[in-house]
Amino acid sequence: MFSDANLTAILLTAKLASIVTILLLLISTPIAWWLARTHCRAKVAIEALVAMPIVLPPSVIGFYLLVAMGPEGPVGQLTQALGLGTLPFTFSGLVIASIFYSLPFVVQPIQLAFENISEHYLEAAATLGASPLDRFLTIALPLALPGFLTGGILGFAHTVGEFGVVLMIGGNIPDVTRVVSVQIYDYVEALEYDQAWELSAIMIAFSFVTLLLLYLFNPNKRKLA
Amino acid sequence: MSKSGIETRFYLEHPGFTLDVDLSIPAQGVTALFGPSGSGKSTILRCMAGLEKAQGKFMFNGDVWQDDNTFTPPHQRPIAYVFQESALFPHMSVMANLNYAFKRRKQSNTDFPLDKTIALLGIEHLLDRKPAKLSGGEKQRVAIARSLAVNPKLLLMDEPLAALDVARKREFLPFLEKLHDTLKMPVIYVSHSPTEVARLADHIVLLKEGQVEASGALNHTLSRLDLSSQLDEQASVIIEARIEQLQSEWHLAEAEFDGGKMWVRDMNFVIGSQVRLQVLARDVSLTLSPDEDSSIANTIEAIIEEVGAGDHPAILLVRLKVGANYLLCRLTSRSFHHLGVSVGDDVWAQIKSAAIIE
Numbered sequence: 157m158f159s160d161a162n163l164t165a166i167l168l169t170a171k172l173a174s175i176v177t178i179l180l181l182l183i184s185t186p187i188a189w190w191l192a193r194t195h196c197r198a199k200v201a202i203e204a205l206v207a208m209p210i211v212l213p214p215s216v217i218g219f220y221l222l223v224a225m226g227p228e229g230p231v232g233q234l235t236q237a238l239g240l241g242t243l244p245f246t247f248s249g250l251v252i253a254s255i256f257y258s259l260p261f262v263v264q265p266i267q268l269a270f271e272n273i274s275e276h277y278l279e280a281a282a283t284l285g286a287s288p289l290d291r292f293l294t295i296a297l298p299l300a301l302p303g304f305l306t307g308g309i310l311g312f313a314h315t316v317g318e319f320g321v322v323l324m325i326g327g328n329i330p331d332v333t334r335v336v337s338v339q340i341y342d343y344v345e346a347l348e349y350d351q352a353w354e355l356s357a358i359m360i361a362f363s364f365v366t367l368l369l370l371y372l373f374n375p376n377k378r379k380l381a
Numbered sequence: 382m383s384k385s386g387i388e389t390r391f392y393l394e395h396p397g398f399t400l401d402v403d404l405s406i407p408a409q410g411v412t413a414l415f416g417p418s419g420s421g422k423s424t425i426l427r428c429m430a431g432l433e434k435a436q437g438k439f440m441f442n443g444d445v446w447q448d449d450n451t452f453t454p455p456h457q458r459p460i461a462y463v464f465q466e467s468a469l470f471p472h473m474s475v476m477a478n479l480n481y482a483f484k485r486r487k488q489s490n491t492d493f494p495l496d497k498t499i500a501l502l503g504i505e506h507l508l509d510r511k512p513a514k515l516s517g518g519e520k521q522r523v524a525i526a527r528s529l530a531v532n533p534k535l536l537l538m539d540e541p542l543a544a545l546d547v548a549r550k551r552e553f554l555p556f557l558e559k560l561h562d563t564l565k566m567p568v569i570y571v572s573h574s575p576t577e578v579a580r581l582a583d584h585i586v587l588l589k590e591g592q593v594e595a596s597g598a599l600n601h602t603l604s605r606l607d608l609s610s611q612l613d614e615q616a617s618v619i620i621e622a623r624i625e626q627l628q629s630e631w632h633l634a635e636a637e638f639d640g641g642k643m644w645v646r647d648m649n650f651v652i653g654s655q656v657r658l659q660v661l662a663r664d665v666s667l668t669l670s671p672d673e674d675s676s677i678a679n680t681i682e683a684i685i686e687e688v689g690a691g692d693h694p695a696i697l698l699v700r701l702k703v704g705a706n707y708l709l710c711r712l713t714s715r716s717f718h719h720l721g722v723s724v725g726d727d728v729w730a731q732i733k734s735a736a737i738i739e
Contacts, residue, residue, distance in 0.1 A: 276468040279432050282455040283462035284531050285485030290456075294481070298472045 162355055164331050165339040172247070172335060173315040176254040177262075180311045181304065183255065184262040188303075189292070191263070192270035207260045214257065218324025221253050225325070245327045250335075253325040258314045262307040269303020270296060305373045313366045317359075385442055387535075387567065391428045393435035400424050400435060400591040406584060408442050408535075411561055411568045413578040413599075416588035422571045425588075426537050429569065430462050431455035441535060459487040461528035463538040467520035469512035475523050476508040482530035492565070493529045501563065502526045502556060518549040522556060536568045542577060557581055579603075579619050579659050580738045604700050604707035607689065616662040616698065619738075620706050624650040636735075640704020643679035645735050657738045662698060662709035664733040667720060671729050679732040683708060685724050688717070701730055708732075 158166065191203060209217060224231045225243040232242045243249030273296055281291045297304075319337040326333030328342065336355055343352035386408050393400040400421045406412045414422040427433040431446065432455055439447040446453045461482075469478050483495055499505055502522045512520060521541050528536060541557075542550050554577070561568075561581055572578055578585060578599075585602050587594040595602050602608065604618045622636035627647055634647040636656055645658065671680045683701035691698045697717050701708040708730050722728055 274468075276464055276466060277470060279455070280462070280464060280468035280470070281481075282432070283430055283458075283460060283537075284482045284527070285456050285487055286481075287456050290485075295470060 158354070159351065161330070162339065162351065165334055165336045165355070166358070168331060168333075169316055169335040169337075172250060172254065173312045175251055176258060176315045177308055177312045179251070180255055180258060180262040181308055184259065184266055184307060188263050188266035188270055189296070191267045206263050209257050210260050214318060214320025215324060217257055218253065218321040221249075221256065221321070222324050225249055225252070244325055245329060245333060247326075247332055250322060250326040250333050253321045254315045254318060257318055257321050258311045261314045262311040265306040265310065266300060266303045269300035269306075273299045302373060306370060309366060309370050309373075313363065316362065387442075387569075388438070388440040389425070389429065390437040391425060391435040391439075392437050393424065393428070393433070398591060400428075402588075402591070402593050404586060404593060404596060406567075406569070406586070406596070408567045409565075410583035411570050411581050412584040412586060413582035414569060414571045414586050414588060415573065415575075415578050415582075416594075417573060419590070420588040421591040422573075422588050423539050424591075426462075426539050426569060426571050429535075430460055430537055431458055432462075459534040461531050461533035461536050463521070463524050463528050463536070463541045465540045465543045467512070467524035467544075469515075469520055469523055469527070471512050473511075474508065475504065475510055475512070475515070478512070478523060478527050479508075479530050482527045486530065486532040488532045488534065490532070493532050495530060498526045498529045501529075501559065516549070517545050518553050521545065521553065525556070525560070534566055536564065536566055538568060538570045540571050540573070542572075542574070554580060575615055575617075576738075579617070580657065600707060604709055616709055616711060617659050618662075618707050618709050620658045620660065620735075622656050622658055624652055624654050624656060627652065636737075638704070638706055640683075640702075640706050641681035643681065643732055643735055645737055648737055658735040659738050660708060660732060660735045662711035664735070665701075665708055665710040666712060666731045666733070667699070667710055667717075667722070668729045668731060669720060669722070672731070675731065677731040677733055679735070681708075681730050681732065683728055683730045685722060685726050685728060688724060701728070703730070 187206065191199060222244055223229050225235070226232045227236065227242050235241065235243055243252060277295050277299065278291050281295045286294060317337065319341070322333065322335055322338055326335075326338070328334050328338055334342075336359060340352050340355050340359075343349070343355070387406040388404075389406070390403045391400055398419070398421070402421070402425060414425055416422050424433060428435045429439060431453060434452065437447065438445070438449075445451055446458055469475075470481065473481065479495055479499070499508070502525060504519070504522050504526055507515060507519055507523065512523070515523065521544070525541065542553055545553060558580060570581060582599050584597070585599050586596045587602065587608060595605060595608055600619050600621070620638050622638040624634050625637045625642065626635045627650065628634070629647070632647045633644045634650045635642055636645050636658060638658075643658070645656075650656070668680075681703055683703045685699060686702045686707075687700040689698045689700070691711060695713050695715075697712060697714050699710040699712065699717070701710060710730060720728070
């Protein structure tokens with residue numbers, strides 16, 4: 157039913173969003189835990205930093221990342237020294253850029269879930285002989301599970317929906333960086349409206365189902381989305 | 382320094398509150414930390430558990446859990462802690478909560494195998510339920526069972542009845558009393574309820590504004606006049622007694638203690654059983670001779686040991702020695718002067734009634 161080009165773009169988008177979501181869940185957990193439990197004064201500054209992608213135009217993030225990861229940038233120099241070449245216009249570069257861009261959408265729900273865990277449960281676990289790691293794994297993680305679901309779904313959906321950062325960092329290489337949103341842009345540029353209609357309809361259906369799932373899991377936390 | 386016992390010295394400053402205590406508590410029986418809210422009793426308990434870090438030291442039967450160089454974190458202390466709000470893990474069933482503790486138990490010998498603990502607290506029918514499906518009293522029973530399942534050397538209880546209404550408290554106290562008789566480990570029990578303390582404690586620590594006002598055996602400490610005068614109408618003593626005979630015709634039982642005996646209401650006692658009697662100071666009056674005609678059935682020979690001011694200028698509190706026990710008597714100064722007695726004199730104490738609290 158899809159053209160080969162559309163199918164390629166859809167699969168690439170799904171692959172990108174899946175990898176980014178898994179990495180984001182791993183990265184966000186310690187950040188969210190620290191933010192939820194710390195009394196450190198730097199907390200507010202870190203929170204603001206994590207939330208920046210929500211307000212910044214994607215092109216700004218894309219621009220800075222492009223410069224940093226380019227041949228003259230610090231990240232680019234490092235990757236070249238390691239024999240990895242440069243990251244812009246590669247799938248790996250796209251993954252890294254997406255992680256920055258979607259970070260707040262995963263950190264914030266997990267942080268909120270951690271903050272909602274009463275200190276009593278953790279203290280009770282401590283008096284029952286559970287070490288800090290034990291308490292985290294057996295009490296904090298299971299109690300924060302809804303936050304992880306919300307964060308995962310939001311991170312996935314947000315990565316699927318991004319356009320500006322992809323265009324800046326990834327360009328438009330079929331099967332490497334040409335995701336659905338870029339593909340749609342191409343169709344419109346080329347006045348191939350039939351194809352654009354098809355992909356856009358899929359995106360609309362995807363977004364609706366995603367949000368539906370989100371609200372089913374988390375009936376009380378709609379404001380997060 | 383004796384090996385047995387609990388030695389604490391805690392110093393902690395919070396805005397508007399300073400805790401400064403130096404305490405020796407026996408490592409057996411139930412010790413009540415008693416005082417109004419804000420007196421620091423819960424803070425002391427949290428420091429003992431290691432949940433809060435005060436300056437000072439904490440020694441348990443010769444083991445140092447805290448001093449200037451050491452601080453054993455809570456999960457490595459052989460304690461259990463019962464919170465005001467049960468703090469049962471909401472994502473686990475009752476059984477899973479108990480297993481969580483049992484798997485992490487602090488002494489490998491199992492004085493408290495799970496089935497015995499479950500039976501002791503009467504929670505067999507609740508095991509599959511989630512905490513959200515339990516009543517307040519049931520939650521606290523499960524919380525206590527969970528704390529016993531870790532097989533601690535020291536049990537810390539922070540107002541375990543505070544979250545319950547009066548009816549639930551009444552239903553719950555027998556469980557605690559059963560524990561009191563069953564447990565070999567020392568229990569430190571935080572409370573602001575005189576009833577709970579009278580029913581459960583062997584030793585009492587009175588706290589006020591972060592400082593220790595008194596610490597000692599329950600019956601002796603409660604009879605101290607300087608402390609009792611603050612309790613006004615509620616000033617009372619506790620006497621441990623033994624049921625000697627029953628008068629089924631009148632539903633009365635005779636309770637004997639060191640220094641005398643008295644008739645109390647028969648609560649289906651068995652001869653030989655131990656009871657605790659609470660005698661309120663306002664229920665005790667003094668005479669110079671045993672009055673055979675009085676409607677007051679309990680008249681006991683006593684010695685006046687101390688006379689102190691009561692809660693009002695017209696009122697005196699008198700401490701009487703009866704064998705190894707004490708009685709408090711609350712009367713007007715006028716009555717006292719009409720009797721013409723003073724410290725060291727023999728008198729007769731008439732006891733209008735005694736409450737049986739165990």
